[in-house]
Amino acid sequence: MTETIEQSLQQSLTYYHRMVMIRNFEQRALELFGQGLITGSTHLCIAQEATPLGVCAALRPDDLVLATYRGHGIALAKGSDPKHVMAELLTRTTGCCQGRGGSMHICDVKNGFLGTNAIVAAHIPIAGGVALSAKLRKTGQVVVCFFGDGASCEGEFYETLNMASLWKIPLIFVCENNGYAISVPTKLSQSTPDVADRARGFGLPSVTVDGNDLSAVREATAEAAQRARDGGGPTLIEAKTIRWERHSAFAAGKYDSPEEAQRWKTVDPLPRYRKELLSMGATEEMLGAQEEDARQVIDEAVEFAKNSPMPGLETLYEGTYARS
16 A cells, blocks of 8 residues: 555656646746747647646557647647757757747657647547547547637537547547637637536537646546547546636737736646645655756756757758658
8 A cells, every 4th residue: 555655646746747847848938939039929828737737647658639729738748858849939950840830830749749730629620530540440549639718619629529429439628718718708708607518419428627636637538538448439528727828928818907817826736736745745855856857857948949950941842742
């Protein structure tokens, strides 16, 4: 029993390290954006770290994940190297897409991360196709599709729910519901309080969980993944959460009041999980060591990215066509 408790604590410390790493990654990304080193926009997941990590903690290494343009943390949760993700944000040749994707089009196939998509909801039917392929090839893989509450109002979402349920494909829909679609609160755009309610009309199970509770997210995902592997088809998981900012580093759709903007701090998953670890027997020294190491990992990732070369003009047409 003691060994099991120790193993559980060690695994939880690993989760905490990964959450702190994602937080530091996003904070540094915001800093680099302010310095003009990240072109275009960038969309951060600060205060949502528990959802992607909880989901990916319940998956097998060969399971597949697709995400929205807010995908840095999801890529890291799935196992992507922070150095290569940061280099991609800075459009360097050492990035996971050789600098061609940038912040909103990250892809890391070797780690089962099939990419982010800058078009709202466009990746949802793609995820459906990937899951159908896994079923037809009998690989035993589960596919996870992350999206926001805004995407749940798009037609592609409903079409994929229908076909996924009809064909019983191994797909887990994960809605990260922060209560806003850029500048529109969900109470003004949706007739039901829970996105999970929409799954019932298509005959698939759904669950609403606290997206800032890593354990709750992991347990819901583990159950959905087992159902999918057993041939039970898809599940919709709605993770209720609050982000530090509503949309992007360009600050489109800021909160209406300072009080609303600070609400995320009351449910911040990092101090919440830290407290849970202390109750499990972790010490301040253990947690401090995890925090320091996570910061160092991201510091090294930033230096790696900054020191990596930009793609040359002679590579402009590389990757345009598939080789026959």
